[in-house]
Amino acid sequence: xxxxxxxxxxxxxxxxxxxxxxxxxxxxxxxxxxxxxxxxxxxxxxxxxxxxxxxxxxxxxxxxxxxxxxxxxxxxxxxxxxxxxxxxxxx
Numbered sequence: 001x002x003x004x005x006x007x008x009x010x011x012x013x014x015x016x017x018x019x020x021x022x023x024x025x026x027x028x029x030x031x032x033x034x035x036x037x038x039x040x041x042x043x044x045x046x047x048x049x050x051x052x053x054x055x056x057x058x059x060x061x062x063x064x065x066x067x068x069x070x071x072x073x074x075x076x077x078x079x080x081x082x083x084x085x086x087x088x089x090x091x
Contacts, residue, residue: 031038031046033053038046045051 033050
């Protein structure tokens with residue numbers, strides 16, 4: 001039996017995010033993710049898709065910060081091990 005060819009990758013089409021307001025109360029506020037208009041009651045993002053993207057970006061930044069802190073600790077431990085090794089070898 002022959003295998004079927006893999007399905008082509010479907011890239012998402014450009015779509016507007018969330019429930020944009022055409023004008024009125026929230027017309028002056030822009031979504032920080034897509035730049036579209038957002039309601040005055042929304043803090044930063046216009047809808048669920050942009051809130052999710054913003055959440056993912058914040059989580060990624062927090063992970064980068066934690067990784068940098070851990071790498072700094074590991075580097076300090078490696079330097080300390082090097083110093084201890086030198087002292088043991090010189091004694």
